[in-house]
Amino acid sequence: xxxxxxxxxxxxxxxxxxxxxxxxWWGRVARLADSTPATVGAALILxxxxxxxxxxxxxxxAPNSNDLAALASTTPSRAHWLGxxxxxxxxxxxxxxxxxxxxxxxxxxxLGATALGSLLGLxxxxxxxxxxxxxxxxxxxxxxxxxxxxxMIILTHFGSSAWNIVGVLTLTKAPIIARIVRGLTLELRERxxxxxxKMRGESSLYIMLVExxxxxxxxxxVDMCLRTGxxxxxxxxxxxxxxxxxxPDPDWGGMVxxxxxxxxxxxxxxxxxxxxxxxxxxxxxxxxxxxxxxxLRD
Amino acid sequence: MARFAAKHLVFxxxxxxxxxxxxxxxxxxxxxxxxRKELGAYATQDQVDALTKRLRxxxxxxxxxxxxxGKAATGxxxxxxxxxxxxxxxxxxxxxxxxxxxxxAFACIVPFSMVLGxxxxxxxxxxxxxxxxxxxxxxxxxxxxxxxxxxxxxxxxWLGWLPGxxxxxxxxxxxxxxxxxxxxxxxxLFDAGYVISMIRASMVEVMQxxxxxxxxxxxxxxxxxxxxxxxxxxxxxxxTVILLQINYLVAGVVVVxxxxxxxxxxxxxxxxxxxxxxxxxxxxxLVAVGLAVLTNILGDVAYMILDPRIRx
Numbered sequence: 126x127x128x129x130x131x132x133x134x135x136x137x138x139x140x141x142x143x144x145x146x147x148x149x150w151w152g153r154v155a156r157l158a159d160s161t162p163a164t165v166g167a168a169l170i171l172x173x174x175x176x177x178x179x180x181x182x183x184x185x186x187a188p189n190s191n192d193l194a195a196l197a198s199t200t201p202s203r204a205h206w207l208g209x210x211x212x213x214x215x216x217x218x219x220x221x222x223x224x225x226x227x228x229x230x231x232x233x234x235x236l237g238a239t240a241l242g243s244l245l246g247l248x249x250x251x252x253x254x255x256x257x258x259x260x261x262x263x264x265x266x267x268x269x270x271x272x273x274x275x276x277m278i279i280l281t282h283f284g285s286s287a288w289n290i291v292g293v294l295t296l297t298k299a300p301i302i303a304r305i306v307r308g309l310t311l312e313l314r315e316r317x318x319x320x321x322x323k324m325r326g327e328s329s330l331y332i333m334l335v336e337x338x339x340x341x342x343x344x345x346x347v348d349m350c351l352r353t354g355x356x357x358x359x360x361x362x363x364x365x366x367x368x369x370x371x372x373p374d375p376d377w378g379g380m381v382x383x384x385x386x387x388x389x390x391x392x393x394x395x396x397x398x399x400x401x402x403x404x405x406x407x408x409x410x411x412x413x414x415x416x417x418x419x420x421l422r423d
Numbered sequence: 424m425a426r427f428a429a430k431h432l433v434f435x436x437x438x439x440x441x442x443x444x445x446x447x448x449x450x451x452x453x454x455x456x457x458x459r460k461e462l463g464a465y466a467t468q469d470q471v472d473a474l475t476k477r478l479r480x481x482x483x484x485x486x487x488x489x490x491x492x493g494k495a496a497t498g499x500x501x502x503x504x505x506x507x508x509x510x511x512x513x514x515x516x517x518x519x520x521x522x523x524x525x526x527x528a529f530a531c532i533v534p535f536s537m538v539l540g541x542x543x544x545x546x547x548x549x550x551x552x553x554x555x556x557x558x559x560x561x562x563x564x565x566x567x568x569x570x571x572x573x574x575x576x577x578x579x580x581w582l583g584w585l586p587g588x589x590x591x592x593x594x595x596x597x598x599x600x601x602x603x604x605x606x607x608x609x610x611x612l613f614d615a616g617y618v619i620s621m622i623r624a625s626m627v628e629v630m631q632x633x634x635x636x637x638x639x640x641x642x643x644x645x646x647x648x649x650x651x652x653x654x655x656x657x658x659x660x661x662x663t664v665i666l667l668q669i670n671y672l673v674a675g676v677v678v679v680x681x682x683x684x685x686x687x688x689x690x691x692x693x694x695x696x697x698x699x700x701x702x703x704x705x706x707x708x709l710v711a712v713g714l715a716v717l718t719n720i721l722g723d724v725a726y727m728i729l730d731p732r733i734r735x
């Protein structure tokens with residue numbers, strides 16, 4: 126490994142101002158194309174969003190209808206492109222319809238967690254004092270609890286529904302956001318524009334929401350992206366453990382749960398939903414990698 | 424040091440206290456609940472009332488919680504309705520099984536992700552870095568059950584090299600070590616994806632520091648810059664993350680345990696939750712939280728040992 130030191134350890138990156146800077150919303154979206162991971166990630170997400178939106182048009186069969194004749198041969202055929210499951214339901218149709226709950230619940234829970242977490246983090250970082258102490262300590266307690274066990278206890282107790290899943294995801298993810306926002310707020314509250322706003326006599330609520338929060342959005346957006354991916358994994362896991370969305374409506378995790386025991390005979394029943402959920406999460410995580418790259422460059 | 428220990432001990436106790444109370448309250452909030460769960464849905468209201476009286480469940484929540492804590496302190500955690508055995512024995516048995524899985528997985532994750540993380544981070548944006556980054560992102564994106572299904576369909580269904588279950592019963596002609604390969608592989612790949620990216624990020628940051636530039640400029644061979652100067656500094660931040668994985672390995676591997684029918688702690692908790700086995704849920708939650716807080720403390724201690732600057 127005694128190769129001559131490559132230049133990249135020593136180079137100083139050129140000033141950001143020399144780079145092309147696209148302005149506004151569209152400029153920002155256009156800059157995504159600069160990063161391969163972001164492009165691939167965004168494309169994967171877009172495909173699934175379109176599939177979910179057009180589910181009634183794209184799905185060849187109703188997701189819950191059984192084709193008993195197909196049970197004779199469940200493997201992929203011309204009638205059922207991805208085969209049927211153990212109840213003779215068309216796997217392609219179930220995957221297409223199954224994109225809907227995932228793409229609604231995961232982002233909704235991320236929005237909830239971001240809103241709640243940002244408020245807590247802003248209050249803790251800006252007001253300090255006892256609010257800070259209470260918020261950080263409660264966040265530590267929630268975060269020190271192994272979340273999956275928390276989900277099991279809460280969801281089996283209150284029953285599993287889309288709203289309950291959004292609720293537990295919001296409550297367990299908010300502390301992470303709160304921690305990030307608190308850290309950013311501690312740094313931003315010392316800036317001149319915050320001092321200026323205080324001088325003008327603005328209320329603390331105004332300062333927190335209008336002066337500080339917008340300046341913390343960069344890391345938050347990357348985190349929301351990652352968080353959406355994690356939430357999709359968790360929704361899948363809950364379905365797989367049998368405490369996710371109630372049957373019979375298609376849910377990717379639940380589809381795997383029902384059929385992975387038959388893998389020795391019909392591996393396709395579990396493989397296709399696994400591929401579906403993996404590709405969607407890969408999309409969000411690649412987008413996050415790309416966003417971080419773009420963020421670092423300017 | 425004494426202040427540090429005291430502060431953490433207080434937090435440990437506070438957390439255990441809060442969580443155990445929340446779980447207790449959740450399970451036993453309204454007086455009829457416990458008896459109803461015990462007797463099932465077909466018991467009449469009279470039967471439920473009678474059992475509630477007999478178990479003295481009609482007393483206030485706080486009184487019963489204090490009683491529970493008192494019993495727990497003497498080691499009496501109750502009786503598991505699901506496993507028909509004392510809770511303590513059930514927990515120990517499953518925890519030991521999980522510890523075996525977790526120890527092997529941890530022993531693989533640490534060197535594996537250190538090597539890849541350091542290789543990736545030492546030259547940011549090199550081809551190797553991008554390849555490793557892509558690999559770790561992909562691994563962290565595939566849910567454990569999907570990874571399990573993918574690996575099982577190749578090594579179990581297609582090649583027939585490994586067993587599809589790890590029940591720890593030496594039947595079916597598969598040795599114990601063969602049974603453990605797939606569960607460990609799934610845990611390692613899924614978890615390493617996250618740890619690699621942490622180590623890589625820290626390494627990238629360290630490589631931009633002035634002391635690295637100095638070491639390079641004074642003519643040290645690259646491998647000595649990396650091993651002598653960069654690695655130790657780059658491991659300070661990730662060490663907490665790495666130790667926190669213990670937490671995940673014990674309480675979070677319920678999915679892997681379910682995929683491979685492994686008789687571990689996570690699956691025990693799932694069964695307890697589905698069966699509404701209150702005594703087992705309460706005790707299991709306590710164990711999980713205690714372990715989580717302990718690994719947190721362990722992380723802080725390791726951090727102090729590695730970084731003399733914050734030892735004050």
